[in-house]
Structures are given as structure tokens and as C-alpha cells.
Amino acid sequence: MKVDGKHFRSIWRERDGWSVGAIDQRRLPHEFVIARLTSCEDAAVAIRDMLVRGAPLIGATAAYGMALAMREDASDAGLTRAYDTLVVARPTAINLKWALDEMRRTLAPIDPVERAEAAYARADEIVEQDVEINRGIAANGLKLIEAIGSKKPGEVVNVLTHCNAGWLATVDWGTATAPIYLAHERGIKVHVWVDETRPRNQGASLTAWELGHHGVPHTVIPDNTGGHLMQHGMVDLAIVGTDRVAANGDVCNKIGTYLKALAAHDNNVPFYVALPSPTIDFAVHDGIRDIPIEQRSGVEVTDMTGRTADGRLETVRVVPEGSPVANYAFDVTPARLVSGLITERGVLKPDRASLAAAFPERIAAA
């Protein structure tokens, strides 16, 4: 997508052909900084420290991390070490394990002298596949927005989203934002309610930044505002992303998603989840019970960073010294609260049969 008129993806191979460039998302919206990853360890740290984040981008970064590792040591032991280093970088987004499994499946059977080249080729494929998938999500999600738009001709379609499931969270286009970008490009009047998404503010810092650069009308709201807006008919539909969808259709996403789904259910607001198929985990049968929920540093809750009027970045504490804090990064929305799953193969019912029918090859591999 465009940043100040220039096309960017969230991750790419640098001109040297082997190192990897990525936008340092920790610095947005204040600074646009590009990081260069030159080792498997760099990729693991980038994922762990959230220089890159968002389920599909975590997977893409891990794939390039494997390629970087194969330059360092392409032996069987090197392959195993790289896999083991990367797979623990973050626990919840299943795209990480999916990408690493894809890489290992490609690399394990071939001669170590050919592994580095093959690793870059497969990582490039994973990256291109993500962009293609998101185009499919855009087309399928667009129909939902069009349907709502056709019921209120000339009026704005109001979409609520949580966290950042935009192009920064993927390679390009995004998942939840893909239908919104396409609708905007097609001239449909859309407006996005952007949940700020404490504690790391991915909505306020990243989604708002993206939408702003793309000219999509939006309003940043405190996380607790959605219910009020829904009660007053100010939200036509919610579209969120996800870090893992269980085989039964339960949806794991950024903390607070569940509360939005409850409010949507209570107010008859359609609640859709946009996802690429690598986000489905057919090995998990009950999302609430079995998806591991990342717990992050309490500093994300106690402290907030922002830019001062004179342009300095400043971190301030907003919680009394000594008060304990909890920082669960994700929650699980039960399938019964989800109106539909927007995938590259259509909008599916959130249940085992529909997921299995749409992605039989994934079932076979699980």
C-alpha cells in the first residue's frame, strides 16, 4: 500500500537479494523507520519484540528467518535449530508454526547445499501467497459491505474494527481492512471506527496511520466505546482479524475482541472475522480451552509512550507504583457470536463442517 505516494509492503527482500527489510512497527505512527534483518536471530527478535506483528506477517518473517538461517548453517542440525528458535518467538498466532512447517517440509528432503536458495524461493512464495489470499478476502468481504450499502443508498457504511489487521499486519492489503480498502477504491462511502486497542494501541497507532495514508475516513475511539455506538445504530458491521481460528470456528484475536462480539450480538450488528487459511488450526478443536494466550510484560499496561508537543517521544507511567497489572494479549470469541468468516474461498459459517469443506487439503495435513 502507499506511504506518502510510495508503494510499500510490510516486509521484503532487500536489493542485495538476501537480507530482509521490514517496517519497524514499534516506531509508528511517530517515525517511519526501516529495519534490516540479517540473521535468523534478528528475525526471532523482530517477532518477539513486535518490530513486526500481526499473524500473517509473523509467519512471513519466520519464513525469511528460516532462509537467513540456511545461509548460516544449512545442515539438518541448523534446520532444527532455526525452527526451534523461531517457533517460540510468540505463542498465539498459528501462522508462525504454519510458515515454519511449510519451510521445513520444503527443506528437509533436499541436499543442504541447495537449502538456502530453496528457502528464499519458498519464503517468497509464502509472501506472494499472502498478498493473493488478501485480494480474495477483499473481494469476498466487499460483497458484505456492498450489501449493506445497497440498503442505505447514498449513506456511509460504518465499519468497526479492533487492533490492526491491516496491511501492516500482513504482507499487503490486510485481512479485516482488505474489503474496506477495496470498497473505498470502488467509491463506496465507508467510515471506520478504530478501537484504540490498549495496551499497545495497535488501532490508534497503526490502523489509523494506515487508513489515514490511504484516505479512508476513520475515527479513533477508546476501546470501551463500541457498545454505545452499536446501541445507537452507528455501526453497520464489525470486521476484525484473527491470530488463530480453531476447527470449531472459535476465533482468537487481540484482547477485547470478545467484548465487541458480545456487544454486536446484543445489538444485532453483524460481526465478521477476516482470515487467511493459514490462520486456521485444524489441530485445535476447542478454541477457548486450547489456544495458548500470550501474556506480555506489565510495562505495556503501566506505561504509555507518545509524542510531546515539541516533538519528543516520552514514556509516562499511568498506573500507581505497586498496583499489580495483568496483560493477556488475546481472547477467544466463541463461534456462536461470529456471523461469518471472510476467507479467500468465500464467507463461511464458523463451524467445523464449513471450514473442512472449504479447506479439505488443510484437514488432510493436520
Ligand code: MRU
Ligand atoms: O499482538 P499483535 O499486534 O500481533 O496482534 C495482532 C492481532 O491481534 C491481529 O488482529 C491479528 O493478528 C490479525 S492480523 C491480520
